Amino acid sequence: MTSAEDEYGQLLLRPLDTEPPPVSxxxxxxxxxxxxxxxxxxxxxxxxxxxxxxxALVAAxxxxxxxxxxxxxxxxxxxGLSVSGDAxxxxxxxxxxxxxVPTSGPLPSSCTVLPLEIPGGYTTGEVLGAxxxxxxxxxxxxxxxxxxxxxxNGKGIxxxxxxxxxxxxxxxxxxxxxGTSRDDxxxxxxxxxxxxxxxxxxxxxxxxDNIGAGGAIIGHVYEANRYYPVFWxxxxxxxxxxxxxxxxTNAVVRDVDDxxxxxxxxxxxxxxxxxxxxxxELPLPKGVQSVSxxxxxxxxxxxxxxxxxxxxxxxLSTDEVxxxxxNSTRRRNSARPINAQGWMVANDREGRPFLTAPDQSPFRLxxxxxxxxxxSEYLNYAVELSDEGRTVYGNxxxxxxxxxxxxxxxxx
Amino acid sequence: MPDRSSDDDYTEYVTARLHxxxxxxxxLCGDSHRADDLVQQTITNLYVHWSRASAxxxxxxxxxxxxxRSFIDExxxxxxxxxxxxxxxxxxxxxxxxxxxxxxxxxxxxALTRLPRRQQAVLVLRFLCDMSVAETAEALNCSEGNIxxxxxxxxxxxxxxxxxxTLALLAGGTR
Numbered sequence: 001m002t003s004a005e006d007e008y009g010q011l012l013l014r015p016l017d018t019e020p021p022p023v024s025x026x027x028x029x030x031x032x033x034x035x036x037x038x039x040x041x042x043x044x045x046x047x048x049x050x051x052x053x054x055x056a057l058v059a060a061x062x063x064x065x066x067x068x069x070x071x072x073x074x075x076x077x078x079x080g081l082s083v084s085g086d087a088x089x090x091x092x093x094x095x096x097x098x099x100x101v102p103t104s105g106p107l108p109s110s111c112t113v114l115p116l117e118i119p120g121g122y123t124t125g126e127v128l129g130a131x132x133x134x135x136x137x138x139x140x141x142x143x144x145x146x147x148x149x150x151x152x153n154g155k156g157i158x159x160x161x162x163x164x165x166x167x168x169x170x171x172x173x174x175x176x177x178x179g180t181s182r183d184d185x186x187x188x189x190x191x192x193x194x195x196x197x198x199x200x201x202x203x204x205x206x207x208x209d210n211i212g213a214g215g216a217i218i219g220h221v222y223e224a225n226r227y228y229p230v231f232w233x234x235x236x237x238x239x240x241x242x243x244x245x246x247x248x249t250n251a252v253v254r255d256v257d258d259x260x261x262x263x264x265x266x267x268x269x270x271x272x273x274x275x276x277x278x279x280x281e282l283p284l285p286k287g288v289q290s291v292s293x294x295x296x297x298x299x300x301x302x303x304x305x306x307x308x309x310x311x312x313x314x315x316l317s318t319d320e321v322x323x324x325x326x327n328s329t330r331r332r333n334s335a336r337p338i339n340a341q342g343w344m345v346a347n348d349r350e351g352r353p354f355l356t357a358p359d360q361s362p363f364r365l366x367x368x369x370x371x372x373x374x375x376s377e378y379l380n381y382a383v384e385l386s387d388e389g390r391t392v393y394g395n396x397x398x399x400x401x402x403x404x405x406x407x408x409x410x411x412x
Numbered sequence: 413m414p415d416r417s418s419d420d421d422y423t424e425y426v427t428a429r430l431h432x433x434x435x436x437x438x439x440l441c442g443d444s445h446r447a448d449d450l451v452q453q454t455i456t457n458l459y460v461h462w463s464r465a466s467a468x469x470x471x472x473x474x475x476x477x478x479x480x481r482s483f484i485d486e487x488x489x490x491x492x493x494x495x496x497x498x499x500x501x502x503x504x505x506x507x508x509x510x511x512x513x514x515x516x517x518x519x520x521x522x523a524l525t526r527l528p529r530r531q532q533a534v535l536v537l538r539f540l541c542d543m544s545v546a547e548t549a550e551a552l553n554c555s556e557g558n559i560x561x562x563x564x565x566x567x568x569x570x571x572x573x574x575x576x577x578t579l580a581l582l583a584g585g586t587r
Contacts, residue, residue: 005563005564005567006538006539008567009535009538009539009563009567010539012520012539012567012570012571012578013520013524013535013536013539013540015516015517015520016439016517016520016521016524016536016540017439017540018517025445025448025452026430026434026448026451026452026455027452028423028426028427028430028455030452030456031426031452031455031456031458031459032419032422032423032459034456034459035456035457035458035459035460035462036459038456038457038460039459039460
C-alpha cells in the first residue's frame with residue numbers, strides 16, 4: 001500500500017531520478033589490488049594487538065623481552081646486548097598469525113672494517129649513501145668546504161656538483177646518484193650520472209635525497225614557513241608532492257626502493273607511499289607512539305621507535321611486524337638500514353653497530369678504534385647494508401684523526 | 413596468495429553490478445566523480461570482506477548497505493585515499509550539465525544536501541530507489557519507525573528550503 005506521503009515524496013524527488021553519466025574512473029583491478037593490501041594490513045593489525053599483549057605481559061613480569069618460539073635460539077648479544085632476534089613470537093602461544101620469515105642466509109661470521117680511499121689528499125671523509133649491491137657509495141671528503149666523492153668498488157673520485165655546499169646523498173645500483181647544493185635562491189636538486197650533474201626539474205628550493213634503481217627520486221621542497229615531501233617518478237619528470245592526509249603539517253620521506261615504493265613519517269606515524277605517490281599508514285606495534293628514521297628494501301621496512309630505541313621491521317609480503325629490543329639508551333640513530341633479506345644494522349646501548357637478522361644471533365661490526373666515544377652512535381654507524389649482506393657502507397670513528405672516517409665493512 | 417576462483421567470483425559479481433552501484437552512488441552524491449570514489453571504496457571494501465559477503469543471503473542488499481553506510485560516514489575513508497597535490501584538482505559538478513529540468517535538479521539537490529546524510533539516504537533509497545520502509549530500515553540498520561520519522565522530517569525540511577518552488581516542482585516543472 002502506498003501512502004500519500006510516499007506519493008508526495010516520489011513526486012517531489014522525481015527530477016533527481018536521472019541516469020548518471022557513464023562510470024569513468026572506477027577500476028575493479030584497482031579494487032582488487034587495494035583490497036589485497038587492506039587484507040594484509042588487517043592481518044597486521046590483528047597480529048600487532050596480539051603481540052603487544054604478549055610483550056606487555058612479559059615486560060610486566062620484569063623479564064628481558066626475547067623470543068620463546070619453538071626452534072628459535074634465544075641469544076645474548078655481544079656486550080650484554082639484549083636482543084630479541086625476532087620478537088614476533090614473544091611467546092609460543094602468542095595469538096595471531098605468525099608468518100614465516102623468508103629464508104635468508106646466515107649472518108657473517110667475520111667482518112673487516114676498511115677505510116675508504118679518499119682522493120685529493122683529504123684525511124677525513126663521510127659516507128652518505130650507497131647502493132644495495134655494495135658496489136657504489138657517495139659522500140664527502142674534507143672537514144671544511146667538503147668535496148663530493150663518488151666511490152666505485154672502493155675507488156673514490158671527486159665529483160663535481162655545481163653550487164655551494166654540494167653533496168651527493170644516495171646512489172642506485174646503476175651508479176646514478178642524487179644530491180643537493182644551494183645558492184642565494186635556495187636549494188637545487190641534482191642527478192649525477194656518467195660523471196655529470198644535471199639539475200632535476202620541479203619546484204624551486206628542492207632537495208634530492210634518495211634514488212631507487214627504477215629512477216624514482218625522493219626529496220623535499222622548502223617554502224618560507226614549511227617544507228613538504230616530494231617525489232620524481234623518473235628523472236625526466238617534475239617533482240610532485242606526496243599525498244598526505246588532510247591537516248598533516250609535518251611529513252618527511254626517508255627512503256625509496258628500487259620498485260618506487262617510499263617510506264617516511266607523517267607526523268609521528270610510519271608511512272608507506274606507493275609509486276603513484278598515494279600512501280597509507282603502517283601499523284605500529286602497541287605501545288609504540290612514534291618512529292624516527294625509516295628504510296625500505298624490497299618487502300622490508302625498518303624504523304626506530306623514537307621513544308625507546310626499539311627497532312621495528314615490517315615484512316610487507318608476509319604482514320609480519322618484528323620488534324627488536326635494541327636496549328639502546330640512545331633513542332635516536334639506533335635502528336639503521338635494512339636489506340632485502342630483512343637483516344638490519346642497529347646500534348646497541350654503547351652506540352656500536354651490530355648486524356641482526358630474524359632468527360639469528362646478532363653480530364657486532366668491528367670498529368676502526370676499539371674505544372668508542374660516548375657519542376658513538378653518531379660516529380660509528382652504517383649507511384647501507386647490501387642485499388646479500390656481505391658489504392656494509394658507513395662511518396667509523398678514527399681515534400688518530402679524532403674524527404669519523406668513511407669505511408666499508410667486508411664480511412664473510 | 414590471492415584465491416583465484418574467489419577473485420573470479422568477485423570480479424564477475426562486481427562487473428555485473430557496477431552500473432547499479434554507480435547509479436545509487438550518483439543519486440546519493442549528486443556528481444559522478446564523487447560517485448566513482450564511493451563505488452571504488454565500496455567495491456574495495458567488498459573485496460576485503462568478500463568471503464563473508466558472498467555468503468550473505470542477499471548479496472545485493474549487503475553491498476548496497478555497504479555503499480550507503482560509506483556515504484553516510486565519509487570519515488571511514490582511509491587516509492591513503494585523501495588526495496593532496498600542489499594543484500587543486502578540478503572540481504566536477506555534473507548537476508549543471510545541460511538538459512531538461514536542470515534548474516529543478518539543482519534546486520532539489522541543493523535542498524537535499526542541506527539535510528543530514530542519513531536523512532538524504534532515507535529519501536534517496538525510498539523515493540528514487542523504490543525501496544520499502546522495511547528494506548530501508550535494514551540498509552540503515554535502524555527501526556522502521558525511525559525510517560518513517562526520518563522520511564517525514566526530511567520531506568518537511570526540503571519543503572521549507574524550496575519554499576514557493578515546491579508547488580512548481582510538484583506540478584512537473586518550474587518553467
